[in-house]
Amino acid sequence: MPTPRPTLFEYPVLGSTLDQAAELLKTHAPPFAVTAAAQTNGRGRHGRVWHSPEGNLYFTAALPVGLPMGKLPLFTLYAALRLAHNLNRTTHSRKLWVKWPNDIWCGHKKVAGFLAELITVKPMGRTLLFAIGLNLNTQKFPTEFALRATSLKKIFRHPFDISAVSRRVAAEVFASYELFCSGKYEKDLYLLWVRYNRLAGRVIKYDKNQKVCRGRVEGIASDGALCVRTSKGIETLRSGEVTLSKYL
């Protein structure tokens, strides 16, 4: 018998799909997913605000914990690579790439961001909330984001159907998680990384102990860490943001 498709809860507006997923866990067992047409309190990584007007995809999947904590960064990288591949196939393009640790970019602008949180809610126990903000139809970003953010509509010059993309993203996330938890992901991840990362061999800047450091990217380690050659040897970055010294 085929596995039943996880429920997708769709809302017109929410504070944050992350909070709504946590609320639903009080009564619904994972896996399931939540989307909102807009968010009033969208949050990004490092405590940043996620600009969430109508027209884009705001998505959170609640997934039963089936992998060790240390594997979480590798899963988010894997899911970002698979989603970038899926969106490139849908748009018949090669324009989208994955910027470590797990953003989807086009050129020098961000299109999508990912956030993973582990929570414990009674009675469901430990659950992984895996969230995606994907800019679909925003035409004009507020000044503070305009230089570094874009949307699929701006890139491909036509609007995107949010409902169709939601379903595609949900299917991709659930399939990626199943493959990852079953351990059958390594070759796929490596091939997708080679295809969609644009950092290898390039000089990047990153923060370490409140200092700006620089190094050349060598590749990724088996846990998803970024390996960077610096004047002091190889550095292994496990989290944080990196910037290309010179943009693509």
Ligand code: BTN
């Ligand atoms: C990032 O900073 O790159 C991650 C952004 C994650 C945004 C998504 S939108 C859906 C979900 N709800 C939120 O409040 N944040 C995440």
